Amino acid sequence: MKASLYRFPAWPGTVALLVVGYGVIPIVGNSYLFEAILTPFLALSLAAVGLNLLTGYAGQVSLGSAAFMAVGAYAAYNFNLRVHGLPLLATFVLAGLVATALGIVFGLPSLRLRGFYLAVSTLAAQFFVQWALTKFSWFSNNNPSGVIDAPSLRILGLSFDSSIGRYLFALTIVVVLTLLAWRLVNTQIGHNFIAVRDNELAARVIGVPVLRTKLLAFAISSFIVSVAGVLWAFAYLRTVEPAGFNLDRSFQIVFIIIIGGLASIRGAFFGAALLVVFPLILSRVGSFLLGDRFDSGVLDMSQRIVLGLLIIFFLIAEPDGLAALWDRLKRRLLSTPNNL
């Protein structure tokens, strides 16, 4: 009991993670780790942080995250293409603002709809954005196949185009936005989010501006998700087609926050690790051990089965997600000495 009363401060863990992220990984990692594992992991983690603000904290279910990622990617591409001399980071911010505006528009139904009904209405964003990007070739600079190439990553003459540069670039943006999100949930606005989620009527009674809070949640979430989309396109794939941001991607992000833990910033990273990094590890282990006997199709199918079983196992072990599982583990480990 005593152990649970004592709360470890969060900052040493955060600092340790930053030291590992900036100090250790760049030295020990190779280009595969940076380009194929960490960069997509960071981009999807950031998208999950964004969605978690909206769904986990403010309780508004959205199935349109991939659409906002697409808006970010295409907006940044177009700002970069059409406004000469615009710094790269400015295109990121402008892309985020475009997505914010769109997020508010598609957040309007949340004023009347809740739960599943709201989820279905956010599907409109998903389909509308994909349709618009395919229909109007202006968005992809009239490229016949609708695929855009990302510009090179340069800030103040400094190039981030190497593997390690792409990783550090993505890491920095993710760290900054995650810290902002983390601060946000501990402010009055964050508390308002939770109040709206837990009981809208009670929130209204104690004076929380429910409508504004909901729209704010959509706005902030869209901003973060769209920047994740820019990272996905510019830092990871270096090319984008609208089909890359389809409903599957939206679901993937929803699953990340459910498995990682709703209303938890850490959960977004845990979930992304399980859904993005783990299948890759599984695939490599699988092809290393059994690659000679089975073809890649059989291996791929068996990986899906293993991953599915693991997800079921984790959710039974801890329905509140990996973040809660981690907390429980940590508590148990830390409390052992006191029990002796």
Next chain:
Amino acid sequence: MKLIPTLRRRLALSAAVAITISLTAFHSRAADQQFFPLQSYRVGPYAAGGTGFFGGFIDYLNLINLRDGGVNGVKLTWEEGETQYEVERGVEVYERLKNHPGIAAWNPLSVGIAYAMIDRITQDKTPLITINHGRTDSTDGRVFPYVFPLLLNPYSETSAIINYIGTKLGGLDHLKGKKLVVLYHGSPYGKETIPIYELLAQKYGFTVQQLEVPHPGNEQESQWLTIRRAKPEYVVLRGWGVMNPVAIKTAQKVGFPADHIVGNVWSNSEEDVIPAGDAAKGYVAITTQASGAQYPVLQEIVKKVYGAGKGNLEDKNRIGSVYHNLGIVNGILNVEAVRTAQEKFGHRTLTGDEVRWGFEHLNLDPARVEALGAKNLFHSINVTWDNHEGDGYVTFQQWDGKKWNVVSDWIAPDWALLRPIIEKSATAYATEHNIQLRTAADAERVETKPYVANK
């Protein structure tokens, strides 16, 4: 007490074993090998194309190893990574395999993945082969030194299809005033030909309506109702995977005759027509390689590769099918490019850039094709430093309900008409990306140091 020395001895022993193993592994690697990284797809909506194509490719590489002991003694090796035709998985497999020593060329068989790789492989100086598909303007080797849309780029395919329809109508001048519909797959691959159909429509005076079918394409009622209303002379099917049989079946449902549908080069396989059953009888499609297992090279594959139990296709009935034969032709082109480069640089493991040089001097005339046992399987190819397509010929085949029958000669697309359009698009790309146009002299400068990825 005794535990520790034993442990130490064991550790020493296992370390020695590990070192020996890794040394032998290193040694065997040091023997000359040429590696093909395969971004294959054997599951997902396009598995039929993936298993056939990569099956044929691997079968041919196996044939070269089993029959000839490799290319001039250089063994061919490969490793597969599953992509499911998804771009991010393709990129992951690329990152996984790009540091493998002795990479000859990449063959992703996906436009989306190919697009994502253009920057990367240009940096690595390793060829990227997009046989029968890919980015049309990558035909221009001045701008895209490492990308090869071998045999048939999408514009050539379009031109050949229009020529075929023209002949059917009684000559190209009979196209005037006629109406065509193009039903295309909603993907980068499907959209690639939109502008060229518009252009040819203007040139020949026919009208064209282009309808998109969203990926994967198992629902096409509304598109075919539109076609029924439009009453076109011909429908061009620019499909892929499950979209094709669904299109043919839906056409029958709305009463559009199958022999007035012309399939493009990715709508021409057995897997596209057999599921459609009787509805596919009379359906015509373009191809760069004939189907059937009667060609000597296929007979050898059946005897030496499948006979040794090393065949890649699970279903032996698919030997000689369109995708399998395309994989074999792709194998021939890759292997011959390596052979061409070996004649210049020596019989050893080549760098990616040396293989690029090999592709840029890949000249297989009909006599050489016959010597390779592939006469009538495909016609010929002549790739140069600035023409990365290599002037492939096409033929048309008609499905009779059981097999494909060739219904035309080997036809040349209208290259002279297309070249200026391709050059315009390629130079626009070069300007946008600050690329200096390559010259013939640049193409002769070859990187002979193996590629090492930096961080």
